[in-house]
Amino acid sequence: MNFMGNRHVIGWLLISPAAILLVTFTHYPAVTTFFSSLFSRGNPIRPSKFVGADQYLALLDDPVFWTVLENNLYYAIGTIPASIALAIAMALLVDRALAGTGFLRLAYFTPTILPMIAVANIWLFFYTPEIGLLDRLLNPIGIETPNWLGDPSTALLSLIFITIWKEAGFFMIFYLAALQAQSPELKEAAKLEGASAFTFFRRVTFPLLMPTTLFVLVNAVLNSFKLVDHIFILTKGGPDNASSLILYYIYETAFSFFDTPYASALTIILLLFLGILALIQFGVLERRIHYR
Amino acid sequence: MSLFKSKKLLGLALGTTMALTAGAAAAKTTLTMYYPVAVGGPLTKIVDGIVADFEAKNPDIDVNAIYAGNYNDARIKALAALKSGKPAQLSVMFSIDIYDLIEQDAIVAFDDIVSTEEDRKWLKSFYPALMENGQTLGKTWGIPFQRSTIVMYYNKDAYRAAGLDPENPPTTWNALVDAGKKLTKKDGSQWGIMIPSTGYPYWMFGALTKQNGQVLMNSDGNETYFNNPKVVEALSFWKDLSVKHGVMPKGAIEWGTLRQNFLEGKTAMMWHSTGNLTTVKKKAKFDFGVAMLPGNPSRGTPTGGGNFYIFKKSSAEEKKAALKLIKFMTSADNAAKWSMETGYIGVSPAAYDTKKLQAYAKNFPPAAVARDQLKFATAELSTYQTGRVRKLLDDALQSVIAGGKAPADALGDAQTRAEKLLKPYK
Structure with missing residues (x-):
């Protein structure tokens, strides 16, 4: 058979494994989720019926929805810039060829390897009042500590801190790889020109890291919406929803309240958010990034 | 899981033998029971032990116990299995799920399954406080098993x-x-x-x-x-x-x-x-x-805790076998054993009348506090x-x-x- 004459077929064959997987597990569920959000919650006695935008109207009237939305915003603002900055700082630190860097790299990367549920169980005992590690360290030197997870004003912050700790090591790997790919000649040239270390970072290193930063940013934004494992262990969204996020609320709605249509409506809102963010990231930011 | 697998294999082997001996053995009833404990937890061994005793006494009934995480997971898995047509005849689920399960039309009332006077008496043999979460619409839908209360430790x-x-x-x-x-x-x-x-x-x-x-x-x-x-x-x-x-x-x-x-x-x-x-x-x-x-x-x-429920989507034969299993597991001896090994409440006064549990409570008085508190529950x-x-x-x-x-x-x-x-x- 002459394959060359049939380039279309080959093309389709080549993308079909990925396409089939994407359609089955991403596109098809997204579309059915949308349709399910247009129906009422049914049961064998009262079958579900078409209700149009009712689920979305109910969302507007749901104070918990607004709380988790606001929380998610703070969570994103709290985790994304901080974990990226920390990742760059750690990568710069371990990029040099000093004794012990291997050990340091491993240490920075360890939080990433650990499963989030296990990590959350450890942090639960760090944060516990009176007997927790934090209180045992801080109280003897006279620092008054709040009830970290039990106080609505610190619960979300405590979760943000864990997320930064967990994610920074992962992002560091990408920055480290990018740094190692940078040519040493650049540094030598900068030295000849008499540029300070800070100027060199601001003018040379950082701009060259931008493609990596975009990639990391996309990941960080996604994670700020999908990383909720620790909530199950640490706060269950409490006290009074102070630390609940959209995805956790979707889980509660779908599996605790068995309200699939309402959970579908929430999911569509989440999808919309992520879509808009993706447009901004790829449409606006990417154009301003210098690729070699 | 390994138990589950080996049971499947056993079933297969039995099936083959039965086919070979062409009707020599009576038809076996197979029960699938969902149970809300993490696989490999200490409770699985105790449940497995009681189930094995039951199978030894009732060779015509096979029980597959499927351990399914916490109460929420067990309910999700059992209901999902039913929806997809897989068999499940009974489950221990959260006692407070009763209204949701009735609304889903998933369970049957025990009043509709029991046939003999003795069965009806059995329905009345539990502590009334433990029955409250299992009764509504004038019927009994849940039988207490893995039940607890709040107590004060000091x-x-x-x-x-x-x-x-x-x-x-x-x-x-x-x-x-x-x-x-x-x-x-x-x-x-x-x-x-x-x-x-x-x-x-x-x-x-x-x-x-x-x-x-x-x-x-x-x-x-x-x-x-x-x-x-x-x-x-x-x-x-x-x-x-x-x-x-x-x-x-x-x-x-x-x-x-x-x-x-x-x-x-x-x-x-x-x-x-x-x-x-x-x-x-x-x-x-x-x-x-x-x-x-x-x-x-x-x-x-x-x-608090979990009750036995029987699913609607099972044959009359299976419902009967499920009832038999539940009666066995909540019998005075087994309830006493269960209470001593786990700390959960023995579900009936008869359980606390057994010699074993009486001796245990005498040695370790806290074990009886939950029972005494049931009057106020x-x-x-x-x-x-x-x-x-x-x-x-x-x-x-x-x-x-x-x-x-x-x-x-x-x-x-x-x-x-x-x-x-x-x-x-x-």
Whole structure:
């Protein structure tokens, strides 16, 4: 058979494994989720019926929805810039060829390897009042500590801190790889020109890291919406929803309240958010990034 | 899992033999039972043991026990299996899921399965307090098995150090506050009492309201009483323990770490599930006691835990076999054994009449506290739309205890929203 004459077929064959997987597990569920959000919650006695935008109207009237939305915003603002900055700082630190860097790299990367549920169980005992590690360290030197997870004003912050700790090591790997790919000649040239270390970072290193930063940013934004494992262990969204996020609320709605249509409506809102963010990231930011 | 697999293999082997001997053996009934414990947990061994005994006595019935995580997971998995056409005849699920299961048309009432006079008598053989969460619409839908209540654990050494009588723990709210004040150390190294307010706050609150003479909902599951003055008063008392009396730390108290706080002497008293009894007994380095919860003026606690349910989608034969299995597992001997090995309540008076359990309780008096408290027990919060209604109450409680909202406002809001949810069920 002459394959060359049939380039279309080959093309389709080549993308079909990925396409089939994407359609089955991403596109098809997204579309059915949308349709399910247009129906009422049914049961064998009262079958579900078409209700149009009712689920979305109910969302507007749901104070918990607004709380988790606001929380998610703070969570994103709290985790994304901080974990990226920390990742760059750690990568710069371990990029040099000093004794012990291997050990340091491993240490920075360890939080990433650990499963989030296990990590959350450890942090639960760090944060516990009176007997927790934090209180045992801080109280003897006279620092008054709040009830970290039990106080609505610190619960979300405590979760943000864990997320930064967990994610920074992962992002560091990408920055480290990018740094190692940078040519040493650049540094030598900068030295000849008499540029300070800070100027060199601001003018040379950082701009060259931008493609990596975009990639990391996309990941960080996604994670700020999908990383909720620790909530199950640490706060269950409490006290009074102070630390609940959209995805956790979707889980509660779908599996605790068995309200699939309402959970579908929430999911569509989440999808919309992520879509808009993706447009901004790829449409606006990417154009301003210098690729070699 | 390996058990499950080997059973499958066994089934296959049996099937082949049966085919070969062409009808020589009578048809076997196979039961699939979902059970809410993590695979490999210590409870699986005990359940496996009882199931094996049952199979030995009933060679015509095969039981596949599928262990399925926590109560929520077990319900999700069992209902999903039924939906996809896989067989499941019975399950232990959360006692408070009853209304949701009825609404899903997933379960049958035991009244419709029992046929003999003896069976009907068996239905009446359990502690009435344990039946409350299993009965509605005039029928019994759940049979108690893995059941618990809240009890008060207290540190007898701390009592002695504070000059309190370790054999007479407080029986009223006022006495609780007085004892708490004596036990609370100024430097913050020991609190008087901790009542957990995460995880299952509505459960703890059910105890406080019952003690104050008011329940949280009706038995039809379509009415809540969150804004009742007695309920508001109960919440004010809970908040006052930390804010006014200073005997409990401020903010939410974590369910999961509370036991550790108690074991390390950071609190002299804690309210917790009877399910902790075995662990506390093993790990406490001090002399501890277990008491019934105090009252204002009457004592009170909600029950908790899991009931047996039989699924509608099973043949008459299977329902009969499932009933047989449930009767076996809740029989006096097995209930006694189950209670001793786990700390859960023996579900019937007959279980506490067995020689084994009597001897055990004599040696270890705390084991009988939960039983004695059953006289004062009431149903756990359970309504139609139970997940949502429960969350409304949980959020209201936490907004008061950790967030500084006024009890009457928070509970009033929760009541308004709960009424809206329950309106279609009137």
